[in-house]
Amino acid sequence: MELPPLKSDKEISQRWLEEMLARKIGCAVGVKFWSVRLPEGREGFLSEVAFVEIQYEEEIDRKDESCQLVFKFLPHDSDLQSFMAKGGLAEREVEFYKFISSKEFKVIHTELPVPEVYFADYSEDAITLVLRDLNQDKYSSVIVRDGSTLDQTKTALRAMAIIHGAGYLYLCQYGKQNNLATLAAEFRNDFYDQFFLPNLNTLVEMYKGTSLADIFKALIPLTKEIRSTSHRNPFLETVVHGDLWAGQLLYSHDQQAVSVIDWQFCHLDNPVSDLMSMFFMSTDPWVLENHLPEILEDYWKTFCKVLEKGDGDKIIQGLEQLAANVEDMWMYGFMFLAVSLHDFLNGDNISRDRLDGAMTFLERRGVFSKFLAEFGDK
Template identity: 50%
Template sequence: MAASPRELQPLQAEQDINEKWLQTMLSLKLGRPARVHSWTSRTPRGREGFLSEIAFVSVSYSKDGEEGTVDASLVFKFLPQDPALRQFLANGGLTKREVEFYNFVSSSDFQEICQNCGIDLPVPETYYAGYTEEAITIVLHDMNTDKFKSVIVKEGSSLEQTRTALKSVALVHAAGLLYIKQHGKGDSLKTLSSPFKTDFYDQFFLPNLDTLSTMYKGSPLSSTMQSLKPLTQVMYKVVEKRPFIDTVIHGDLWAGQLMYSEEESRAVIIDWQFSRTCNPVTDIVSMFFMSSNPSVLPRYEELLRDYWAVFTGTVKAGGASVDLTFENLLSSVEDCWILGFQFLAVSIHDFIGGGNITDERIFGAIDFLEKRGVFKKFIEEFSQ
């Protein structure tokens, strides 16, 4: 008899992994009993996820009624041990969102949509995702074993890396739209479609605006950064004031959340704590300003055409229509440039501390926005 979901509870940390838990988890995943023959776990040296504790687990198991063994390479994610990070996750409701996302994309209804459209979803295969107030455990296929790699370049992602990222997230956006068209949001997307809390952002955004003001000392942009401080809560909501398409988004798309294939023509997207139903342009401007080299930004229309081709092609393959045009996409991006700045500004201290960004990249991104009059337009429209 296969295991019942009630038999499995999320774990506190790597040391809580045991053979019985693994066996129950695999039985749930397979829909029939599984037997674990051996397993090992290790913590990555010097590499802790910013919002998660990580463990890599190798397990050898057999399926009931079949000869031979299967070897699986898994990534376990747990709540961070740091109390401040735990509180950050709790304030934003982020752990529950990530668990719901992985359970959503693993559901039979969503998987059927992907199969019908021929989508190879750019998300690691989910073995288990569980959540309580005290614990979270997410178990995913380890993409490192498929020779996928993290590519974080402090000078910024290249044109082709950005193109690959946007084409990958377009598949998720399209599949999410198809699901909503067919099934509505309902219980499967209850948490992801609930209001997204943004108050917790200000603990990073406000001091980072001071940092930017100092970096631009002697320039009019110094006072511009100060003028933005009373408007942060409005900035978070810009995407809601500029409706476009409502679908499932990542919400924090940058190079650190991507793993590229060897030749970098494919990417899988990880770390879905900020996932929600929203305007997909959120992910586009996030990638542009949190990751891309400033030389990529002037070619944004070219990249948007590639994104739009994948998005509309997938929606049509699912038997639905897109009632909007590429020009509507362009207009939505223009309306949401300031949101791209928000993603960059909120992240600056972490990026600088992690060696993931150069001053030239910060200046290049802000110069792009300043030349387009984005700051002036936003301040004039919302300061009243």
């Protein structure tokens, strides 16, 4: 049976579920009961979500089983669909899950801090991702307006270090072709300006009468240079999330583990880009001011452990190089914060204190003045 991606939860059928489970499990199954529950509000900016519970019987042993799954579909909004198409976002998320499910990748690393995938496919007008519902494992989102704590930040970045390390090993062994072809394609991020420019103007208004307002005005014609920060400051190349913040993380009940979700912006890039994203879209600026070396050392230890299990000879950089690259990448962090500003303010996901703290952090390090000295005459 052909198993096409679905446009919405209304297209879910018993036959589709049986074929999907048969492919996942490796034997024929009979679905006895299934139900669909929709969230009360939007679960994600770029997708529609449905929670599906299935009771089924495997034909081999006739044993009753059940599973709780999350289905992700294209957003209903036509503007969001156009936004996703322009960035190739649906393809990237699907190809990420296909990549980590490939035989070649599983030789590199068998378990990643991401939801287990049951099905992933897309067409020109549809996308369907079927993932294990981690709510049953007591994983949940933890978004703090004033910023993620030190422990929350370290937990998130340890998870990303595992993914970064495994992705790097894969690239060393297999290169960018085949399973990584889609993610290796040039990321069409010019559409960021759809949010970047209006949000810079918002920052000008928010900080009117201060020196920061003049800085934000000066940055408006320099978005291309800000977006190219990562390309100008290479460190390592690996698989990155591309939109890492607390809203894309599901923490265990004790917050000692995390699962990383929503991989629409996944691509190959400098792993420090994910650190910048987490730092400025989620982390409390006080944490960065007082614990940055500790955070970087913790991340790097995990990254190196992954590489040592695969091929220790592939470690070509060190903690000092990581810290130096972080200092070169601060404007990339500012970009993530600026691009997400309207959504964060509208969703009450950021406090003014955290926003002010992030700007103060960048000013104290001379990030804006250094950037404008280099590019301000363009």
